[in-house]
Amino acid sequence: MTLMLASVLSSAEADTAVDCGVDIVDCKDARRGALGALSLDEVAKIVASIAKRRPVSAVVELPHDASQARAAIEAAAATGVDFVKFALPMTPDLHEVVDSLAPLCPRIRLVAVLFADLGPDLEALPLLARAGFHGVMLDTAHKGKGRLLDHVGVGALGDFVSRARALGLSSGLAGSLEAPDVPRLLVLAPDVLGFRGALCETGDRQRALSPAGVKLIREMIRRPHAPAPRYAEVDHVFVRDLVMPVDIGAYGFERGHKQRVRFSIDAEVFRDIGPDDMRGVFSYDVMTDAIRIVLDSGHIELVETMAERVAESVLLHERVRAVEVVVEKLDVAPPASVGVRIRRERAHHTSALHAKTGA
Known part of the structure; x- marks a missing residue:
């Protein structure tokens, strides 16, 4: 806390x-x-x-x-x-x-x-x-x-x-x-x-x-026993086509130099129906921060691992219901890009959906 x-x-x-x-x-x-x-x-x-x-x-x-x-x-x-x-x-x-x-x-x-x-x-x-x-x-x-x-x-x-x-x-x-x-x-x-x-x-x-x-x-800065925020509709907050130099790759020739990697993140975020100020805003900064935190952790071999870690970091924010992360390597086969797209949901939202639908 x-x-x-x-x-x-x-x-x-x-x-x-x-x-x-x-x-x-x-x-x-x-x-x-x-x-x-x-x-x-x-x-x-x-x-x-x-x-x-x-x-x-x-x-x-x-x-x-x-x-x-x-x-x-x-x-x-x-x-x-x-x-x-x-x-x-x-x-x-x-x-x-x-x-x-x-x-x-x-x-x-x-x-x-x-x-x-x-x-x-x-x-x-x-x-x-x-x-x-x-x-x-x-x-x-x-x-x-x-x-x-x-x-x-x-x-x-x-x-x-x-x-x-x-x-x-x-x-x-x-x-x-x-x-x-x-x-x-x-x-x-x-x-x-x-x-x-x-x-x-x-x-x-x-x-x-x-x-x-x-x-x-x-x-x-919510306290443990503070009333839960009141949420209404779900908004999409996104970062698209953010290109950064990244230490990534499983091959030996990929180590020791950075490659261009493009990130796109789309987060499904519950809108706070409280005051119309920073208390109700989910900033895209937290998504670019998630990327930077992962990049600062050192060399990562797989784009799949990078995408998973970014998704995990974004889902730490309790207002995020689900997140889609796209990670693309741009220097492997230009002008094409290769990469991965993943979607991850917060566990309790998934459970609640199953309970309502009987799935």
Whole structure:
């Protein structure tokens, strides 16, 4: 289950966030950059206002001196927050910094933040896991210069989440995320999606939280016991004739270089009869993402395997009833193309159809 984190800068905003159903309240001063810390007095007020209704995290601006860094983290933890977040310093002494903080991990849940737009080194993840860190988030340092997905492809984000999970680390994704990004990232199953700007008036992260903005994102990240969306007719959402270079082929001569492959996807999608906004939209981005995720997995021998994996990825979205995937290799016998067309349905839709028809 993916949790929704909302960054707040006051107890009033914290109350708004809780009232709108966020899962984690994050104390952060958005006016002071990507990871600006609030004063400890303000953090304490937020903790008191939340009164254990939700977990609370707080940002710490980590001093370079190890002993001062530990003191800063302990001071933040003393306010009663559940998590302490800080930017992981990607410096030559990274090992020493992490080792110096390891003794805090049995008492304080530490979350390290890596910046996608500053070339993060994911080899730091095993180091964090060995030290006992609670989790790791991928964020952006320079707000206004692109969203997380502008800096890191969906396949690489999936790899980040998978590597963190394999190491026992909680994973989070943030970085100027907007409503259309939510369905694209939910399929990766991160533990947390973090937001600020998308929740604020006019999308300005330095302005106050907007209840409408918070509710929009909250309803796009469905909770396990939330009422099921109301669906009406079935629409067809499609991507046609997308040509990409692909590492594919079973023959030896096909290895070591990419071939042109054409993809077409047609998804049968239940239309949400709720609000006329992003909550009711199934974006074609999730289908192009499915292709990119499969391509990022490495060499694939058969077009049939590629088509199956793309179909499986699209069907992860609960609103998709069925999907048809066409994969064509264009360089085998030009000007002709060769390939495969498959159709796959969501299992429970097939069962329901059989029950109605008596088949």
